[in-house]
Amino acid sequence: MAQTIPVSPLALPMPELGVVRGIRLGAIAAGIRYKGRTDLVLAEMAPGTTVAGVFTKSKCPGAPVDWCRAILSKGEARALVVNAGNANVFTGQAGRKTCEATAEATARLADCSAENVYLASTGVIGEILPAERITSALPALHTALSETGWEDAARGIMTTDTFPKAAVRKATIKGTEVIIQGIAKGSGMIAPDMATMLAFVATDAKLPAPVLQALLSAGIQKTFNCITVDSDTSTSDMVLLFATGAAQNPDITATTDALADPELADFRTALNAVLHDLALLVIRDGEGITKLMSIKVSGAVSDQSAWRVAMAIGNSPLVKTAVAGEDANWGRVVMAVGKCGEPADRDTLSVSIGGVCIARNGTVVDGYDETPVVAHMKGQEIDIAVDLGLGAGTAQAWSCDLTHGYIDINGSYRS
Template identity: 55%
Template sequence: MAGFIMSGSVSPLAPKSFVPMPSLRGVRMATASAGIKYKNRTDVLMMVFDKPASVAGVFTRSKCPSAPVDFCRANLPHGTARAVVVNSGNANAFTGMKGRQATALTAKSAAAAVGCGENEIYLASTGVIGEPLDATKFSGVLDRMQAEATGDFWFEAAKAIMTTDTYPKVSTRSAEIGGVAVTINGIAKGAGMIAPDMATMLSFVVTDADIASEALQALLSDGVGPTFNSMTVDSDTSTSDTLMLFATGAAAEDGQARIERADDPRLAAFRAALNEVLKDLSLQVVRDGEGATKMLEITVTGAESDAAAKRIALSIANSPLVKTAAAGEDANWGRIVMAVGKSGEMADRDRLAIWFGDIRVAVNGERDPDYSEAAASNVMKAQDIPVKVDIGLGSGSATVWTCDLTKEYVAINGDYRS
């Protein structure tokens, strides 16, 4: 994006270029600089739906969720959305009664600006936990933001919700529903405190398709399993994870028949496109993992079940020793063995096989006699490192994504608040 200027150092794994984001009928956006924590940057995003949009959401499974997560969960059964207000710099989490007051004030201001009920407002906050959020800072600007909001603003929207992200995350796909073209646009933020479930981040995906909220929720809940819930940066799950999907229904003007059920066969292409957006955004989050210099794609096959395969894959992906070895470009498959062993899932040492890229380094419970350390080291020098583990017991499989663990991760998180 020509107009985008990176500040500070950008992840070496960042996309080399950004896709142009088409505008999407039925949604407008504006950003503002409210000075919540950061100086000289936007920190509030408002999305406005001109007509009530269908809405679906998945949220952190933390037992200590943020006030905005509580607020969204309560509104979701209502089933329509008119606005989303997101701020960065303060998570409004573990803020007790003050936190609830902040969400109430924001919702009231947003509802007044848009002219809708407070149960059609959705909120998200990201940043420091435990600091009271002064919602008056941005609730006062929502009127103006609503008036100024425009459709061609996806990239700016993605920038406004960044915290320790080094680049904004956007994705777009198109699909047809019953012969009518629809678009899916998404933005995400997240770089640390990233783990299933949910991966710790905020993401907002919007389509102009006309799909009922129940169907939308089913599509989203199915879609997160192999995408956002299959990535981990540091195994830490945030209090604020929020992924929402909105359908403005504007494609109805082109004759798209409204879809009521997720199992409607006319959704096949849309579902595939949505899952691509979710995967694209989630991988962009991993590739912006704090301090990351490598991305690991860990595929486990031959496990007792898909669920067992995923637990083994996450045990590998969350192992500090596997992640530091990746940082050191060390094809240290012994640590893969360790992580398989500690997963608690069924494994038989003498059936295990392990690959880095195409190089099989271990087979039948010991080092592959034909493996060349030089060839394996070569795989480790790349930015993207495929790791494959075959358990040799069943047909369960799973793929997860993570990044390496570097000194920069420690530096970024050793003085985040100060």
Template identity: 45%
Template sequence: MAHHASIKGVRVAAVSAAIRYRNRDDLVLIELPQGTQCAATFTRNAFCAAPVTLAREHLATAKPRWLLINAGNANAGTGARGLTDAQACCTALAELTQVDPAEVLPFSTGVIGEYLPVDRLTAALPQALSALDEEGWEAAARAIMTTDTRPKRATRQFQLNGRQATLTGIAKGAGMIRPDMATMLAFIATDVAIEPACLQHCLAQAVEGTFNAISIDGDTSTNDACVLAAAGSLGNQPLSALTSPEVGAFQQALSSLCEELARAIVKDGEGATKLVSIEVGEARSVSEARQVADTIAHSPLVKTALFASDPNWGRILAAVGRAGLDDLDIEKVRIRLDEVLIVSAGGRDPEYQEQAGKAVMAKDAFSIGVDLGRGDASARVLTCDLSYDYVRINAEYRT
């Protein structure tokens, strides 16, 4: 599978605007061909950043021709001026490219509460425009990084009525990650033509089980966005029927791509050394299962035990017990590390040996399984451990 598959008609550039970082690219421009359909999901944080507010508004009024993304400054917590600044950047690009400012969607990531250096950003636009290239995705994946230690990029190809269709995407995020949409930006493009309602449905489906089911630290950011652009350059009849096999194939490829990017984000969690899948089953409802999974994923005591490779199952048990479930029958609860049963019938399983639990916890990827014994619904959340480095990275972030 070609990792560097590009999307016909979609051009990407990454340049340096010196917004916060020196000697690295921090500004990305993505050009979408006329007629591209766009779907998006955004943060649910009430203090949503200026670019999120503006991108939502623009998306409601026009079909995007440009995505304008900067790293190093989130333009969040910046009040009315933040909106004016984000709009000024859109207008500057619109003037250079003869489009309506509403056809530009702005995105920002970085430090909260500082004003965007608009002049530096707009001064770099001509250079970005001359650097546009269908092969620009890899450089863009690097340019949107903040505390990420590596770029995140994925591609999927699949057959659509005898043609080879392509999806490609980039993402960033390593901290302040908790759904819904974590400090996380993801930009995905495809050459497939898809009707807008169908496109939004497919994206929502894909995001729900991937980007919205990850947590690094339980903090929901102010800036998250995930955009899916369907350029239509494959030349197929636009997909529209949700039940069609073609939409099924597209959905599968999209969900798989989002899963790869979401896993990459958690794996690159600030200071993370372990990727842990928390799988809760036998719940009365999906939301109840998710509530238990989130409680475990967000427990600092569980997460520090994960870092120490310490199978301190009392911490997991306590998290399940305080997750807020009505009339939980603890006799029916079972807790596992991978295949190793630790807890059953309200206490330590008689067969459990601590070295078996330690062996699982020593791995860099494993699962915590919880069966609640009260139904058949389940949910899964991907998380990581909480290490000394997480504290160091976040204590030093602004210096």
């Protein structure tokens, strides 16, 4: 169980968090699965808050994912309810009823429509999530909401996470300073495909929903979609981005090209930095992690191809166990490149670890001295770089090693 897992050696302390005007948060112990810890989080947003979301591509999504997808086109969010310990996945009609009951109870408290209430759940798959546990805890939770409740919220959404995860940046839009702040959870079943486990980001910027969606959809491509712990994609993956508008920046029109508009350049950079920070925090809490792997691929026929190669290396059990064993076994990197189905040519391939070029043009470099690479493998952050020698495509991905800790955690998760 989560309680007995030691804190990840790659954990980072919480950054100094700010306030996002227009959003208040809190957490409470609702006793849904865990004892003696918070497991239910509520956030209430000011009227007019816009929202964007990306969700798992799983063909077996959880009921809350279905719920959020269905209401996203409304474009306005007034509340968010998240529970930990039960994913409300593969729960049929009962799961849908729990979503409806939760949204309706929250809507009464927040004086809004149920279609403005966003829901997220993670935890065990296939067990009924009783709505009463949530709805009976909501009134007390609502009373205690606070603009400074971010760390409580970050802790309340944890499952097998060993530390709470948050990130913050500031940016300027047309001369007005805005804040972007987010939290995330996730530790295993991490191979996001359009989103990761759960991440919630809020800003006080005033931005139309289509602009927000364009920025989020682009932003996750090089952040959440480039991390993997175990190649397993969750049924509950979700990243939501809320913009309360409280900063009262000058209007950005809904029809602007959000990815090119120079007025949004600073905001884009800051948002991408928050998404990057949160994604890396998830990997730093990868189940059983002792080493963080960064994988850079260049020379691919396209960026997409480079991404697939990087993820194949990051997902390879043999590469991950070699990193765990501090073994500079670059041959397994070659194996992973070879197996992934992307264009590659053994005889133009080069492999570097820790900045040392080990193999080039289909063979080991002349006089290869393993000493500096062995020293690099003993560190906590392992850099693997592959150049395919075929084109200009590049990508970077992040993964973690595969250790006894992963087996310990996942051989008895439900017990």
